[in-house]
Amino acid sequence: MEETEESLITPEAQAMIGKEVGRKTGVVYPKEAQRFAAAVGDLNPLYFDDEAARARGYEGVIAPPMFLPHVLHGVSHLDSLRGDGVPLQGGSDIPLRAERLMAGGEDYEFLSPLYPGDTITAETRIQNIEEKSGRSGRFVLVTRETLYTNQDGVVVAKGRFSVIAR
Numbered sequence: 001m002e003e004t005e006e007s008l009i010t011p012e013a014q015a016m017i018g019k020e021v022g023r024k025t026g027v028v029y030p031k032e033a034q035r036f037a038a039a040v041g042d043l044n045p046l047y048f049d050d051e052a053a054r055a056r057g058y059e060g061v062i063a064p065p066m067f068l069p070h071v072l073h074g075v076s077h078l079d080s081l082r083g084d085g086v087p088l089q090g091g092s093d094i095p096l097r098a099e100r101l102m103a104g105g106e107d108y109e110f111l112s113p114l115y116p117g118d119t120i121t122a123e124t125r126i127q128n129i130e131e132k133s134g135r136s137g138r139f140v141l142v143t144r145e146t147l148y149t150n151q152d153g154v155v156v157a158k159g160r161f162s163v164i165a166r
Helices: 030-039 050-055 065-071
Strands: 020-027 101-110 119-134 137-149 155-165
Touching: 030 065, 065 101, 065 155
Parallel strands: none
Antiparallel strands: 020 119, 101 155, 119 137, 137 155
């Protein structure tokens, strides 16, 4: 980056690194988890059969790991959905000198099973904000980390999500 170019990262954005930027709570409902499993074609007996789950060392049926983000979704009116079915959201909540945002990837680490009745709290923090240069010019890579904790304080998963801003 040339010295004369203003950084795409504002001082306010830089100050957000390490700060909590979101918290949501939701409950794992067994029928919702089973509908999710059936909808994605994952008919693993661990999600439907208590005996099969207990035979594998679980307390009872568990929810599919990728059901976790859906535990935290509220109800959205059809008019508030994008074409791909994802709820519309406002722009970035991070003050950057960039106009376009796009997904940069996501990665989950599942640490403990989700059981019906679990109350999950997701706490999201800004892990890093860095300016980079690519073939198309300068961009900002924002990385958030979310810790998913159950009602007993057990971290059941970690998620890392990247956004690219140009």
